[in-house]
Amino acid sequence: IIDKIEKLRSELSQYNYEYHVLDNPSVPDTEYDMLLHELIRLEEQYPELVTADSPTQRIGGQAIDLFEKVVHTYPMLSLGNAFNEGDLKDFDQRVKQDVDQISYVCELKIDGLAVSLHYENGMFIKGATRGDGSVGEDITHNLKTIKAIPLKLSEPVTMEVRGEAFMPKASFEKVNEQREKNGEELFANPRNAAAGSLRQLDPKIVAKRDLSFFVYGIPNAEEFSIQKHSEALDYLQKLGFKTNTFRKTCNSIDEVIEYIENWKEKRPTLPYEIDGIVIKVDEYSTQKKLGTTAKVPRWAIAFKFPA
Numbered sequence: 166i167i168d169k170i171e172k173l174r175s176e177l178s179q180y181n182y183e184y185h186v187l188d189n190p191s192v193p194d195t196e197y198d199m200l201l202h203e204l205i206r207l208e209e210q211y212p213e214l215v216t217a218d219s220p221t222q223r224i225g226g227q228a229i230d231l232f233e234k235v236v237h238t239y240p241m242l243s244l245g246n247a248f249n250e251g252d253l254k255d256f257d258q259r260v261k262q263d264v265d266q267i268s269y270v271c272e273l274k275i276d277g278l279a280v281s282l283h284y285e286n287g288m289f290i291k292g293a294t295r296g297d298g299s300v301g302e303d304i305t306h307n308l309k310t311i312k313a314i315p316l317k318l319s320e321p322v323t324m325e326v327r328g329e330a331f332m333p334k335a336s337f338e339k340v341n342e343q344r345e346k347n348g349e350e351l352f353a354n355p356r357n358a359a360a361g362s363l364r365q366l367d368p369k370i371v372a373k374r375d376l377s378f379f380v381y382g383i384p385n386a387e388e389f390s391i392q393k394h395s396e397a398l399d400y401l402q403k404l405g406f407k408t409n410t411f412r413k414t415c416n417s418i419d420e421v422i423e424y425i426e427n428w429k430e431k432r433p434t435l436p437y438e439i440d441g442i443v444i445k446v447d448e449y450s451t452q453k454k455l456g457t458t459a460k461v462p463r464w465a466i467a468f469k470f471p472a
């Protein structure tokens with residue numbers, strides 16, 4: 166029987182990965198649901214065979230009474246803002262003070278919530294909100310229901326990652342339609358809907374909100390002998406995380422400006438909301454040289470699109 170359970174588990178995990186991380190499902194939802202219900206039935210019969218990374222663990226356990234506090238090992242900083250080309254050129258000049266050749270990584274800035282995820286030997290064990298940057302709230306039970314967040318990595322690594330939890334536009338429309346029917350107050354935008362969902366004490370509610378997640382960094386990447394941010398993102402993709410495929414390495418601020426212009430136009434075509442573009446120095450050695458202020462890194466900036 167354990168073979169049957171393990172076979173179901175690996176099939177469902179693979180289908181989940183294809184659908185929610187690769188956006189490229191190989192089987193229809195009906196087949197996924199049928200297999201999942203078979204696994205739920207078998208795990209109910211043999212509860213001692215349940216594992217933390219079983220797809221059944223995404224359904225949402227018991228509601229909790231309150232959120233535990235989580236002290237961040239590395240502060241979750243904010244980002245300085247740029248609003249026009251002049252701000253970007255100033256940023257480029259500041260960064261170039263110490264070095265002449267710079268390459269930047271440009272990423273879409275997803276309009277969601279920053280979260281921190283902790284993995285031990287490849288298993289997802291804890292996740293937290295940003296909070297005030299030093300202390301956040303433990304929302305592990307809610308994050309487990311987000312299918313783009315892996316419950317088990319492809320390698321048994323112990324690491325913390327950072328990323329953005331968000332609600333896709335389609336989910337937002339669906340959730341507000343349901344709230345309209347229930348006579349509830351509507352969410353103003355997908356970001357508020359994602360924030361409101363992750364603040365739920367009952368994970369079964371969160372499981373119905375179709376939230377998603379993009380990973381965007383490893384706070385202590387140098388400790389994994391990774392030299393550049395672009396390499397960190399490639400490694401995270403290999404581990405099984407969903408990374409945003411529109412990221413681009415730019416070798417000049419003019420290339421960055423071109424990338425920003427492009428996405429300013431294409432923004433409405435995206436299936437999720439973005440509130441800007443994040444520009445980061447790629448080399449960690451240069452990031453280290455530039456350091457951070459109490460609130461923001463000096464090696465990154467967020468270009469904000471007009472609301």
Ligand SMILES: COc1nc2nc(N)nc(N)c2nc1C
Nearest residue numbers: 242243244272273274275381443
């Ligand atoms: C390095 O710090 C950050 N990096 C980020 N990257 C992306 N893509 N999106 C964000 N919202 C973001 N936020 C922060 C604080």
